[in-house]
Amino acid sequence: FCCVSSLFQSPLVQAIFSRNAEEVTFLLNHNEDVNSLDQVQSTPLHAAAYLGDVHTMDLLITSGANVNAKDQCLLTPLHRAAASRNEKAVELLLKHRAEVNTQDKYLHTPLHMAAAKWAIGCAQALIPHVCGLDVADRSGRTPLHHAAHSGHEELVNLLLSKGANVSAKDKKERQAIHWAAYIGHVEVVKLLVSHGADVMCKDKCGYTPLHAAAASGQLDVVKYLLRLVVETDEPNIFGNTALHMACHTGQDAVATELVNCGANINQPNYNGSTPLHLSAASSSGVLCLELLINNGADVNVQNKEGKSPLHMASMHGRFTGSQILIQNGSAEIDCADMFGNTPLHVAARYGQELLVSTLLTNGADKTSILILLTHPKMFPLHKVLLLVVYLPSTGDDINFLDDHGRTCLHAAASGGNVDCLNLLLNSAAAELDVKDHLGRSPLHYAAANGNSQCTISLVRAGAEVNELDLTGCSPLHYAAASHTFCGRIKPRQDYNVVLCVFRCLDFLLDSGANPTLKNSNGYSAVHYAAAYGNKQHLELLLEISFNCLEEVESNIPVSPLHLAAYYGHREALRLLCETLVSLDVRDIEGRTALHLAAQRGFAPCVEVLLKHQASYTLKEHKRKWTALHAAAAEGQMDCLLLLVNGEQSADIIDSPDTQGQTALMLAALGRHTDCVHILLEKGAKADAADKKGFTALHRAAMLGSEDCVSALLEHGASALCRDSQGRTPLHLVASRGHTELLRTLLKAAMKADPLDSILDYRGYTPAHWAAHHGREGCLHILLENNLFSNQEGNLFTALHCALFNKDLSQLAERCKLNRMFMCMCECRTPLHAAAYSGNVAGLQLVLAQGAEVNAVDHCRCSPVMVAAACGQTMAVEFLLHKAKPDLTLVDVNNNTALHLACIKGHEMCALLILGEISDSSLINATNSALQMPLHIAARKGLATVVQVLLSRGAAVMAVDEEGHTPALACAPNKNVADCLALILSTMKPFPPREAGASTASHFNPILKNCGIAATCGSSSNLCHA
Template sequence: MSLDLNTAKKRRICGWFVIKINVLFVLQSPLVQAIFSQNVEEVKLLLHKKEDVNVLDQDLRSPLHAAAFLGDVRLMDLLIKSGAYVNAQDRAGLTPLHRAAASRNGRAVGLLLSQGSEVECRSRFGSQTPLHVAASNRALRCVEVLLPLMSSVDVMDQNGRTALHHAAYNGDAEMVTLLLNRGADLSVKDNRERQPLHWAAYLGHLEIVKLLMSCSADVACRDKQGYSPLHVAALSGHIDVVKYLLRHGAEMDEANAFGNTSLHMACYNGQEAVANELINRGANVNQANARGFSPLHLAAVSTNGALCLELLVNNGADVNMQGIGGMFALHLAVLYGFSDCCRKNVECLNLLLNSGADFTKTDIMGRAPLHYAAANGTYQCTVALVSSGAEVNELDLNSCSPLHYAAASHTFRRIDADDHQSDMRDKEALLPVHYAAAFGNKHNLELLLEMSFNCVGDVESSFPVSPLHLAVCNGQCEAVQLLSETLVCVDVRDSAGHTPLYVAAREGSVSCVEVLLSHGASCCVREHDRKQTPLHGAAARGHTDCLYALLSRADRDDLIDLADAQGQTALMLATLGGHVDCVHMLLERGSTPDAGDRRSHTALHRAAVLGSVECVSALLAHSASPLCRDIWGRSSLHFAASCGHTELLRLLLNAAAQVDPLDSLLDYSRYTPAHWAAYHGHRECLELLLDYKPLSLQEGNRFTPLHCALTPLHAAARSDTVSGLQLVLFWGSEVNSVDQDGRSALMVAAENGQTCAVEVLLQQAKADPPLHIAARNGLATVVEVLLSRGATVLAVDEEGRTPALACAPNKDVAECLALILSTMKPFPVKDAGISVLKHCSIAANHHPLLNRYAKERHGTVGLDS
């Protein structure tokens, strides 16, 4: 518990008194300087010269604030008569009345009140009234002047504290007496439910405690966390207050919300006199708190708890009492590293061995006190326990011995124990040397290597992982240096085939990378799974410094373009991660920008997908080709258009125009970037592509961008927007073009429920009859069906062409065909049952039109039967 009234806030109320006046007001107005000089004549002269009486400084303080701070009634009266605002507030919300109250000048307070100053005006910080300020500053006369005008003597500030709280905090007996005589509530609680008695007891103001108790204050009152006045007096060590409260009925074994009694608090804070008084009065030395800890446990963790610990042991405290996690007092003593407590605790335990005390007992993790002493690096504690017979090879539930924990600690001094075993493995088969390496303790590594010849073999072993790997993974450069000097080969691999250099490069530890390279580590050793080198690891994570170190000491010329199992180079991985600095470095060192992986994807393909303009710019600056195709014939332009990266697409189009302006931009399925942009609904990309190559709407696959714009994703249309559709129509796309399945854009829109798209298409194609559409698109089967259903061959479209003329590829051909047909004589159809397509070679290439709405046949008997 931290029971204190913020002194800094009190000083803010008092304002300028913590800084020398001549320094603070060196930049103030002449009027304020004259006021602080208390030169009445000069003030009068300045006011006569029409000096602004309400001029404000940088903190919005007026001259009247300054005069009130000084408590100079003459200057205050002069300023007020000259028009000074009596209720002016500075930046902290303080008025001249607050300042006057802090100056403890009753006459100044009275003057301001007589001139209309607001008595209950509150500060901006702390929401304190002048009464709070006066009570905090022992301004008894000011309080006497203020009280008759207050609406209540128990008015609270922002923290819920009244003037009585402040007076009790300051130990001002006269102020407390005055407030109580004026009706102040002595049991009033602040926001933390602390009463004035709590503050007085916590700060050791015995006279105030007596005064409040004489007025029937509740000795057993509690705050929000269950602290009583006895608790706070005990934790702060005020023995006289503790004795007084005990004499007046305070319950010493009463616990707070955390289960701690007064004895717990006294022992935790090393208050030996209070602890002795409580024990002598019969306090329970073995009472457990909410975590199962007795006062002995708290004395063991205290920096000043040695005397309390000895006192408790001598008075029957149970040294084998277990708290949370099964920990004993001795565990806590060595864990928190107070060797003095540990020695005394061991001595006390030795005295109680005949009573069954056993300091070798373990907690629920199987750890004895020696484990904790070793882990905490407390040499004296460790010596004391080993000398007392503690088992140095005892294993906890993780199969760790004290030596494992000592190796990980910063205890550099060797413990002489002949029966220790440095080759004991924990549950994960790790040795003490692994712990020393992982935690970077060079001295411990040296000691372990000296202690056992086998440690050298353990360092070289990669089962389950080598110490060098652990040191590198944790960035322990000194340990890496020592182990590298010990090892014959630093390219030892772990179970995944990772070398220490690969791990260091992947983790970005440039110091470890440099140490390993200086000891001959190879940059070309690949790990097992993805066949990546350290260069791949550094590039993929964007570790520029490590990448530079690796490239500077490359042991083969083609290292920079070595590919992993997927065919990826370091440049590809750096681009994929968006690591621009690494991309620049690799390109400048000669990495091939157009190298492709197993699917022929280049670094530029990856940058296009990610939308990294910086990476694309870097690649293009080093002559990367935007027209490189993958195994499906797709270039980086296809990817940029598909992902909707407009600015990046603009860069690629400009580069493509310089490389090969005649490239059709078709992939192997004859799709253009415009197809992909329309397919995914990226309007800006589509506009850019159409502006670059308007004819791309008619080129390539017959599943045109128009179809894409109608139904993004084509099979699961979800949007009824028509912006993409209108755009491609604007650029001259054929409204009745069909895909490879013979479907027009209108059919696609209808199938997917795109109402708005259907309306747009119908409006665009309203003058074209179905027979014209089928004829224009070469749909022979559809033409046959339409003719059999009575479609007229003489119908004309908007341009006056019949269906026969609509078959012509352009207007000139249609005119020629019309001239030819006009000279021909009509011939009769001899057999109406013969298909019109019977003698046409095209018939063999079209399947009959499916009739999805035909009625089922239910086994009717044929007429011929």
């Protein structure tokens, strides 16, 4: 409830949270809807039950409140009362026949809530009325499961004494004893055993309570179970024993206890892995590893994949573990698994450089490691590591691959060294068909670099001309883009080089290269030639592809025409315009080639397209922009001029897009003054508005573009045109602080009646906007022009705005500050605004005019509460010392000023307030969440505040609605607090566990709303360890 802002709560709910019974009675007597619903479908009775306010609940029920109303989570008031541990509220609801067996969306009954929340009184009240004690929730858990998980011994005993089934199983076949053992509630475990719980019961994965306790390091529970002579080597469905679990999670104290009690240290699981394998792989298993080796574990035992513990340590990079295995355990360094991999292979494969170094230092055999150099998953860094080890003993290998899978033949083809290439081709050792990691052959490299001689040599040597790389590109694709691709051909470069590049393409075509082949993106060689502007290549390819021009014109994924226009290749575009049938083909977004050329500013391309009758009235799909919109938005003046001079310009000059924006608006938005002038001169409507009522003048004014504003005003744009919220350009200029523009617009606005147009639809004047945004220069100009003389409009006056932003210099002289003016706004007064911004001068000014220091806003916050919540230290100090505010006032959530200062972490504000508190009851005052200032200060880490509160007698054992004391409130969230409480209660009579211990993931604690997890992670991956 507290997370729902009071702004969205009904007055009745606000009164309930304020514990104002008189207000509740008043509202009920005035026909306030007693069953009204808030955002989460909760009723006022839900709120009262949550608070445990029995008197208010009685008033609501008497007035017709539905005791079985359900919120969006299907929680009833009875659920709320039980979860909040409000015994009297539960009894009242039961008295009025509340449904006791009702279930929420997780199928929790009120008894589940009580069991999870330690609410024994509520449970005692509920049990006589329930249909059964073993009703399961959605996860199959009974109230006993929840009570056992929570560790409330008395509640567990109550349920058992009333007949709860101690062997009830949830959907994963876990019993209450599993949860108690996993969490470490040893007394609850003992109680369950005394009532017949089976200590060897198994869940669906074969985990016994001993497995659970061992996995989470619950040493006391383990000791207790071992004293009951349970089977220590009992396997789960993966063959893992309790010792496996302890070693996997690094629970060395538990592992020691199990070994001392005779656990088999060499017992394999169903994958053949022993506890030593799991500890070697574990990030926290070093101590367990030492324990096992010292107790005679077999360090060379192999699992079903042939992996030894050293393999596991090498795979996971456990350096310390590998040292222990080698030095203390005499592990066999070159032991091979079933795939022939030694620990060195595994370490290199997974990039464990430190392990590689360690293994080599300790004598690992490196002669068998060559195979890893060609491993598809071998990264360059790993290969370098291996090359340093291996290659010094090898000879030169012309087929050796570099980090990208390229051979010497690739390098020769790419560099254009035809003599070197021929020498390699004539060598019997060179392999012509080797491809690099991207599937490219030496022919791809030769074609990409436009080297005709290398291309000819490779083709004559047998290279496949239509060979595709991994992207589906043939050598012809690369040749079509060659001179731009390799960056060699530039303006005025040697004609012989250009000719060589052209011959490369020509030779490939003569040798059977298919020009219609498309790569994985749908691009053919024609697309590449167009994209790179190779006119000669494009001409040759179009000639060869003449019989399949329809395929060339296809817009899937984009046509060659689009590519030539997008990259600004005029000559290639001209060739395509003369060859292709349609120039208005669209891409997937509905853009034509003209649209792209105009957007990119390629005026020569726009000219070519317009000359060949390309349509400029077509709109793209998403925003419905024409080519004119695109040119105006990007400020492409030359392209825009070509478009507006066309015969059809009248059809597009004021054409709106999906937002109602014209080209003029987009030009103004981009501050493209030249484009604005051209469009206005060509007849664009200056006052055209988009769907939100914004004109081009609104846009130019907001951006502070003086030139665009002047151009628009010269062409008759109205300075008082309104948007959909009634804002004029004057409002926007005032808010942005553009003083010169404001003067310009004011001159234009004087021609109209300011009384008709100076207020927006919320009653704000430009002066409001200037004051709110702290634009003193604009405020001065507006006051000089007497635009603030009319104070009609919104009750949140310009004075509020000025106080909020500490701008008093103008308003102090202009406004007549009287008491009525101070209270013009029903909720937040000017004093609140000044407190919010920490404006001490404003506070002095407003208080001098008789402002009420204890006035409250809609959240029932006084000015000092607002200042404390905002951390305005000087404002808090001034109000406390000069105005003596009432510090007992509370907001809608029962927070005092001290609560609010602590909630926001404002330590100095809290200390100042504490210095003025003489009433000791305020020290221990609780809010709606039953939190005292000490709870909140502890949570926020306000050490000095906590120290002062303790010295002033703050109650250290008081609990909030979650049952947390101030000490537990230090935890970052409820789950951590619950765990901390459990750990502290467990640690009291027993020595602390070692710091390295961690918990397993198999039993996942804390269920949402109830304290036990709805789903629990599986440890099934252990079987693959």
